[in-house]
Amino acid sequence: MTGHETLSLYEAVGKGALRVASVPDIKLLENLGFRVGTRIAVQTRYRLGGPVLLRVEDSYTVAVGKDVARQIGVTEETVAGEPALREAFA
Amino acid sequence: MSGRLGARRDEQVLDRRDAVLLMGNPNVGKSVIFTELTGVHAISSNYTGTTVSYLEGRFTAGGKERVLIDVPGTYSMTPTSEAETVAVRFVESGAKAVICVIDASNLERNLCLALELRHCNIPIVYALNLLDVAGRRGTSINDRLLAAELGAPVVPTVAVKKQGLDELMRKLDAVLAGENPGRGFCGSCDACPYGQPRERGAIWAEAKAIARRVSGKSAARPGFADKLGENMMKPFPGIPIALLAMALLTGVVVGGGEALRSLLLEPLVDGVIVPFFRFIFTRFVPEGMFLNLLVGEYGIFVISFEWIVALILPYVFLFYVSFSFLEDSGYLPRISVLFDSVMRKLGVQGGSLIYALMGLGCAVPAIIGTRASSSRKERLVISAAVCFAVPCISQTGALISLMSGYAWWMMPAMLLLAVFVFAAAALAAGKLVKGTVAPLILEVPNLLMPEPKAYAKKLAARMKNFLLEAEAPMLLAVAAASLLKETGALAAIATAAQPLVSRWLGLPPEAVTGLILGIIRREMSVAPLVALELTHLQAFVGGAVALLYLPCLSVFGVLVKEFKLKAAAAISVSTIALALLAGGLINQLGRLFG
Numbered sequence: 001m002t003g004h005e006t007l008s009l010y011e012a013v014g015k016g017a018l019r020v021a022s023v024p025d026i027k028l029l030e031n032l033g034f035r036v037g038t039r040i041a042v043q044t045r046y047r048l049g050g051p052v053l054l055r056v057e058d059s060y061t062v063a064v065g066k067d068v069a070r071q072i073g074v075t076e077e078t079v080a081g082e083p084a085l086r087e088a089f090a
Numbered sequence: 091m092s093g094r095l096g097a098r099r100d101e102q103v104l105d106r107r108d109a110v111l112l113m114g115n116p117n118v119g120k121s122v123i124f125t126e127l128t129g130v131h132a133i134s135s136n137y138t139g140t141t142v143s144y145l146e147g148r149f150t151a152g153g154k155e156r157v158l159i160d161v162p163g164t165y166s167m168t169p170t171s172e173a174e175t176v177a178v179r180f181v182e183s184g185a186k187a188v189i190c191v192i193d194a195s196n197l198e199r200n201l202c203l204a205l206e207l208r209h210c211n212i213p214i215v216y217a218l219n220l221l222d223v224a225g226r227r228g229t230s231i232n233d234r235l236l237a238a239e240l241g242a243p244v245v246p247t248v249a250v251k252k253q254g255l256d257e258l259m260r261k262l263d264a265v266l267a268g269e270n271p272g273r274g275f276c277g278s279c280d281a282c283p284y285g286q287p288r289e290r291g292a293i294w295a296e297a298k299a300i301a302r303r304v305s306g307k308s309a310a311r312p313g314f315a316d317k318l319g320e321n322m323m324k325p326f327p328g329i330p331i332a333l334l335a336m337a338l339l340t341g342v343v344v345g346g347g348e349a350l351r352s353l354l355l356e357p358l359v360d361g362v363i364v365p366f367f368r369f370i371f372t373r374f375v376p377e378g379m380f381l382n383l384l385v386g387e388y389g390i391f392v393i394s395f396e397w398i399v400a401l402i403l404p405y406v407f408l409f410y411v412s413f414s415f416l417e418d419s420g421y422l423p424r425i426s427v428l429f430d431s432v433m434r435k436l437g438v439q440g441g442s443l444i445y446a447l448m449g450l451g452c453a454v455p456a457i458i459g460t461r462a463s464s465s466r467k468e469r470l471v472i473s474a475a476v477c478f479a480v481p482c483i484s485q486t487g488a489l490i491s492l493m494s495g496y497a498w499w500m501m502p503a504m505l506l507l508a509v510f511v512f513a514a515a516a517l518a519a520g521k522l523v524k525g526t527v528a529p530l531i532l533e534v535p536n537l538l539m540p541e542p543k544a545y546a547k548k549l550a551a552r553m554k555n556f557l558l559e560a561e562a563p564m565l566l567a568v569a570a571a572s573l574l575k576e577t578g579a580l581a582a583i584a585t586a587a588q589p590l591v592s593r594w595l596g597l598p599p600e601a602v603t604g605l606i607l608g609i610i611r612r613e614m615s616v617a618p619l620v621a622l623e624l625t626h627l628q629a630f631v632g633g634a635v636a637l638l639y640l641p642c643l644s645v646f647g648v649l650v651k652e653f654k655l656k657a658a659a660a661i662s663v664s665t666i667a668l669a670l671l672a673g674g675l676i677n678q679l680g681r682l683f684g
Contacts, residue, residue, distance in 0.1 A: 028531050031165035033199045035294060044324065050431030051440070051530050053323060059227070060196045061323075063427040065439060065530035 005076075010052060010069035013045045017077035024071040032062055039077065109146075109157040110262070111180055113207065114191030115200050116163030117420065117535035119219045121145075122249040123191060124160040125544040127259070144176065145551060151259065152266030156186065165199070167206045168290070172461060181210050187265055189258070191217045194224035194231050194246075195536075197305055201297035202290075204240060213265045216244040217258050222251070223536055228310040236304045250541045319537030322424045332425050335416065336447075343408045343451075344487055350404035359400040367391040379576050388575040394568045397611060405483040409451035410552050418540035418548065422447075423532055430530050436513055437520030439530040442472040446512070449476035451483050453645045455556060457652055467525035470653060471516055477641045477649070477661050478515035478668065479508045481612065488616035489633055495620070496629045504633055511638060511668070566643065571610055580606060590670070595635065596677040597628055604636065612642045627680040635673035640665045 006021045020038040023029055033056055034040075043061070044053040051063045064072070112127075114120050128147030145160040164177035181188070190207055192200040207214055218233055237244035243261040247254030312320075322328050368385045375381045385391050416422055422444050430440030441463060449456035453476050460469040481489060493500040520527075574580045584602040591602045600622060608615025615636035624632065640646070640662050649658035 026531065027168060028165075028170040030290065031168070031170060032531065032533060033202075033294075035291070046325065046428070046431055048431040049434055051427055053427060053534070057198060059229075060199065061534040063423075063430070063440075063530060063532045063534055065430060065434070068529045068531060 006073040007075075008070045009040075009042070009054075009064070009072040009074050010045070010066060012074050012076075013042050013052070015042070015076055017041055018074040019077050020072060021075045022073035024068065026068065029064075029068070029072075033057065033060075034072065040074065108154075109159050109185045110149075110151060110266075111159050111161050111185045111188045111212070112191065113161045113177065113181070113188055113203070114163060114219075115165055115193060115196075115203060116533065118163070118191045118193040118200065119249045120160060120163065120191050121544045121548065122541045123189070123217060123219070123247070123255065123258075124158060125541070125547050126249060126252060126255050128158050145547070152186075152263050154266075159185075164203065166203055166290070167210075171464060181207070181212070185212055187262060188212050188214045189217055189262065190214050191219050192244075194218050194221045195227050195229060196220075197224075197229070197231060198297050198301040201300055202293050205293050205297055208240070208242075214240075214242045215258065215261045215265055216240060216242060217247045217249075217254070218244050219247045219249050220536075221246055222248045226311050226313050226316065228308040230306045230308065232304045232306075236300070239300045239304060250538075315537050315539070319420070319424075322421070322537065323427065323534065325428070328424070328428050332428055335421070335425075339409075339412045339416070340450075340486075342412050343405060343483055344490060346408045347405040347483070347487060350408070351400055355400040355404055359395045363395050363399070364392050367395075382576050383572050386572070386576065388572045390565075390568055390572050393571060394565060397568065397614075401613065402484050402611075405487055406452060406556060407553060409483045410549055410556075413448065413451060414545060414549050414552065415540055418545050420535040420537045423534050424537075426530070426532060427534060436471075436475075436516040438468050438471055438516060438527055441530060441532060442468060445472050446476055446480055449480040449482070450486070452556070453477060453480065453482055453641050454648050455552075456480075457645070457648045461652075464528040465525055467520075467523045468527045470523045470657060471519040471527075473649065473653070474519040474661050475512050475516040477645060478638065478665055479512035481508065481637055482641070484611075484613040485616060485636065488613040488620070489637065492616055492620050492629060492633055496624075496626050500626075500630055500633065503630070504637060507634060507672075508637060511672075568610075570643075571607060574606070594670070594674040594677070595631055596681070597632055598622055598624070601632060604632070605639070608636060608639050608642075610643050612636075612639075612645075615639050627677065627684055631673050631677045631680070634676055635669045638665060638669035638672055640669075 009018070009020075012018055018040050020034055020036055020040060022036065023034050039057050041055045041058075042052050043055055045051075046053070049066050051065045052069045054062050054064060056062050112120055112124055124145060124147065128149045144162055146157050147160075148155055149158050150156070151158075159180060161177045161180045162173040164174040166174075167178055167181070169175040169178050188207060188210070190204055192204055204214075204216060216237075218231060218236065221231070224231065231246075233244045233246045243265065245254050245258045245261050247258060249255065322331055364385075368391075371381060371385045371391070375384060383389060425447075426440035426443055428440075429443050433440050433443055442460075445456045445460050445463075448459050453473075456476050457473045460473055463469055463472075489504065490501065493504065574583075580603070583606055584599065587602045587605065588599050591597050591605070592599055595601070597619075601619060604615045604618040607618070616633065619629070619632045619636070646658060646662055649661060
């Protein structure tokens with residue numbers, strides 16, 4: 001993984017920090033701060049077609065239903081040197 | 091329906107240009123600040139009708155008595171729901187000043203609304219609230235710097251601990267006196283120091299930049315409520331906690347309601363109120379049908395007190411005591427998220443579960459509450475499911491008293507039946523109603539202990555609203571019942587319906603009273619059965635018919651008001667048909683195998 005591929009938010013469970021790459025045109029999403037570049041992390045994906053629970057910009061929690069989560073594109077957050085650091089501490 | 095109402099209310103708002111608006115994102119502690127600033131008395135008004143009906147109260151600001159309006163929470167000036175539309179209309183109708191509450195633990199997003207409000211030509215004071223929560227999260231904010239950035243006073247507050255509110259009032263007074271403590275307020279658009287309103291992207295960028303400049307980060311120290319709130323969101327222990335909470339809610343309402351009713355309200359109604367009216371009317375009205383209509387067995391002045399005050403009020407009150415607590419603590423959105431997958435299978439989204447829970451109290455506020463959901467389809471589907479299978483709290487009480495006299499398995503069996511019919515009704519309505527259901531997008535607020543004063547105020551407003559919304563149809567029902575009884579129509583119908591009641595449902599002929607009165611009040615379809623000697627099967631059939639039966643005249647009235655006569659009639663006719671069909675089938679099968 002280079003971190004530049006766009007994947008759907010719904011598939012991005014267990015990926016750590018993510019950045020929004022594309023958002024469907026839904027006003028409420030925009031008002032809740034979902035824009036290209038917004039930092040999010042998936043906390044939980046509920047089973048049986050449930051929603052994903054997200055931490056947005058590390059300051060608030062939003063639940064997004066499966067159908068919408070599938071339409072949100074995200075990329076993995078990459079910070080220069082970070083993987084190396086992670087390995088160093090592993 | 092709501093359009094005309096909305097227009098009329100708008101004019102009322104326009105008349106009050108002296109008001110101060112209290113605004114902010116949802117869940118930022120606005121209501122607590124409102125309660126602290128205005129004291130006990132508040133009027134609850136339904137603008138275009140939302141679950142978040144707004145409150146207005148009086149307070150002294152700028153040396154003058156003014157109205158403070160608790161505007162429904164909004165994320166931005168581009169509304170996404172009816173409640174947010176109301177908020178925007180308030181701003182557009184004008185006011186003397188705005189108190190904009192900002193969540194310090196969530197600065198960036200809250201600043202977007204703050205920045206947008208600068209272009210509304212109204213002086214602003216900012217309350218930087220929830221500083222304690224921000225502190226636990228390791229966020230510190232330089233409020234002076236923020237004030238300089240916003241060009242208006244910023245007052246740090248922890249509203250639940252009453253911190254900073256005196257200072258907030260001082261700053262508001264100064265602003266109302268025309269003082270200009272910051273860079274100045276947005277005046278006429280040409281001269282506005284903030285330039286012309288910009289598009290959302292630019293506002294977000296500015297909010298982000300400001301948030302970065304004024305806040306610092308350190309290590310987070312989550313408290314007990316934060317951890318509990320997080321755990322409640324995990325499937326385990328979240329789901330067991332949710333089930334426990336619902337069981338507890340039922341216990342409080344049913345048990346407490348029974349106690350309130352038998353110890354306080356029934357003695358009051360039967361011993362004081364009703365005898366008082368009997369005494370008055372027998373002195374001035376000659377004996378006969380008219381007197382019976384007033385104070386006879388089914389007299390208007392008798393059953394309106396017996397039903398509304400003694401039978402309904404205690405349960406409704408306790409239900410709202412528990413429900414408002416869950417609501418103010420921020421728990422309900424957590425339930426919506428946990429059960430979204432289940433509700434999705436039924437064709438609606440998790441948020442709808444809240445209305446079903448409200449329906450356990452009374453279907454009237456539940457159906458009115460669905461106004462907050464974004465699609466008509468969802469409103470209709472969930473309203474229909476509630477009408478079919480969710481018993482109101484007074485009926486639940488009556489059902490429990492009926493079943494407990496027979497066998498332990500009846501109540502769980504009834505619950506299973508209700509869940510099954512709820513699911514079937516939602517699925518069927520989903521097939522029949524055209525349109526789409528909006529998916530779940532929901533901010534999960536911090537879990538917190540409700541602030542007692544704000545909670546009490548909301549509860550009072552709720553009870554008042556319930557009485558106003560439900561009282562008129564109830565009085566009508568009471569009058570109808572009274573007329574039926576006094577004209578002898580009740581007895582005639584009982585004779586005519588005997589084949590259905592006795593042969594098909596296998597119930598004693600007296601049970602027809604329940605079927606007729608059940609049209610008017612839901613628990614009245616059960617109550618007449620309690621006094622009868624029944625077999626186990628009869629008790630279960632009677633309970634099942636009552637459960638599935640038409641959900642009372644008040645609900646019918648609300649259905650007509652919200653969805654027009656056609657949908658209301660369709661729901662009502664099919665509930666009655668289903669109740670009789672299911673009751674009969676249970677009876678026939680029970681006979682076959684029993």
